Amino acid sequence: MDYTQERVATLHDYGGADPAAPTGRAAVVVPMTDREYAGLAPERVFSELERVDPAEVVVPLRAPAERVPEFRDWLADFDVPLTVLWCDGPRVEALLDDAGLAGERGKGRDVWLALGVAARHDYVVVHDADTTTYEARDVRKLLFPLADGFEFSKGYYARVENDRLYGRLFRLFYEPLVDALADSHDHEVLDFLGAFRYALAGECAMTADLARGLRVQRRWGLEVGTLGEAFRLAGTDGAAQVDLGRYEHDHRAVSGPTGLSEMSEGVGAALFRAVEDAGVEVDYDALAERYLDAADRFVRAYGADAAFNDLDYDGEQERAQTRTYADAIAEPGTDTRLPAWTDTSLDADEVAAAAAADAEEAAARAGGSSDSATDGEP
Template identity: 85%
Template sequence: MDYTQERVATLHDYGDADPAAPAGRAAVVVPMTDREYAGLATERVFSELERVGPAEVVVPLRAPAERVPDFRDWLADFDLDLTLLWCDGPRVEGLLADAGLTGARGKGRDVWLALGVAARQDFVVLHDADTDTYEARDVRKLLFPLADGFDFSKGYYARVENDRLYGRLFRLFYEPLLAALQDTHSHGVLDFLGSFRYALAGECGLTSETARGLRVQREWGLEVGTLGEAFRLAGLDGAAQVDLGRYEHDHRAVSGPTGLSEMSEGVGAALFRAVEDAGVDVAYDEVRERYREHADRFVRAYGADAAFNGFEYDAAGERDQTGTYADAVQPPGDDDRLPAWDDAPLDPDAVAAAARADVTATED
């Protein structure tokens, strides 16, 4: 526990913080895929949301057509004003094609579709569906800064489970990479990005104006890309982070499809896109070399932290991971972000109507 402030306002939980917050003016976006159907963690999330009482819950769903009726029936059992936004339906796909917005499909694309619908409320909270430790007050914590005049709030937490440190992509890639950028470049965007205690957290809150102004990464890197946009839209004075305690959710392998190695490429691209957007001319070769140095320092520091607490820690394995992640230190490539809803050639009400029709059609 600490009470240290960062460059962005940092709201700590000193025990059982549960601030008053305008849940009745907020939409909660909970992206889901087929694998989350009726899972224990997901059941907990929606049961806790019943205690929150938001104005609306928007569930952007990526799943095959034959699974949609199961999701619809299961989610209907919760006492929530819930909008099921099936992102893979033919009518939704047709709208995207007509608007020239086809392309890579992933969590970011799903969230972007949901943000257009959710931003009809005053505030939007975004979080994942697979959190074993989720509590209703997490939503109120994320909403509180927005009601207090901030434009963006970000959750942070400890990734500690079963006497082990997790959050490897953050600890072993993002943190040392940002340190390398700060070594080699000086810019306010780096101060901003470095202020967030868990930059890869999926939990955040936005005013509707900020949500409509957000350009969104299509796949991996959604969370870092959102921070880059928060710098552009809210800045240091308009952003806050809130203590969500300790989070437990799914873990990924390093290699293989959807593994941490693949994710590091998306996270790296989103990070470099954010700093280049702000005007930083990245010296990639120098940053890559500095990253390796900082990664070794972080492995040593986290090893000491683990030993201090009597935790297991595989230092050699973590150093091997940093060698893999170094390959992701490269220019971000073409910008395929989805546009801000303020500028999109698409009406979010039309998306909601098309999604409703697509869901209904799966019943036939």
């Protein structure tokens, strides 16, 4: 436990913090895929959301048509004002295509669609559904800074489970990479990006105006890209981070599809896009070596921290991971981000209505109930 401040305002939980917050003026966005259907962690998340009493819970759902009816039926059992936003239906796809926004699909695109719908409320909270330690007060914690004049808040927490340190992509890639960039560039954006204690956390909150102004990564790198946009839109003085304690959720392998290695490419591209947007000129050839030097220092430090707490730690394995992540250090390439909602021809209510119609059609084809969940307008 500490009480130090970072470059952004840092709100600590000294034991049971549960501040008053404008939950009734907020929408909570919980992106989900069909693999999370009826899981223990999502069950806990939605049970806790029943205690939050938000204005709306928006679930951007990525799933095949045949899974949509049972997903809606399951979510309808929770006592929350629910909008299931099926992101893969033909009407939604047609709206995106007509607006010139067809392209790669992923979590970022789903969240972007939900942000447009959720921003009809004053505040928007975004978090994942895979957290087994989730509590209702997490939403109140994230919202509190917004009621106190901040425009953006980000959650942070310890990733310690089963006597091991997790959060590997943050510890072994993001942290040393930002450190290496800051070592050769004196720029406020790097101070900002380096101030967040868990920059890859999916938990954040923002004002509706900021939500409508975000440019969003389509797939990996959503969280880092959001930080870059928060810097552009709110600046250092408009952002805060909030202590959410200790989180336990899913882990990924390093290699393979959707593994940490693949994720590092998206995270790296989003980070480099953010710093280039702010005017930093990166020497990518020199950066890889500086990153490995910084990563070695971090591995040594985390190894000492693990030993101090009698945790299992394999320093050589962690160094091997850093060598894998170094391959992700490259120019960010073509900018495929979705634009700010304020810069599109799309209407969020039309998107919600299209998603509802797509879901109703999927339910009708499956012979399921057509009124088991609330879709579109709350």
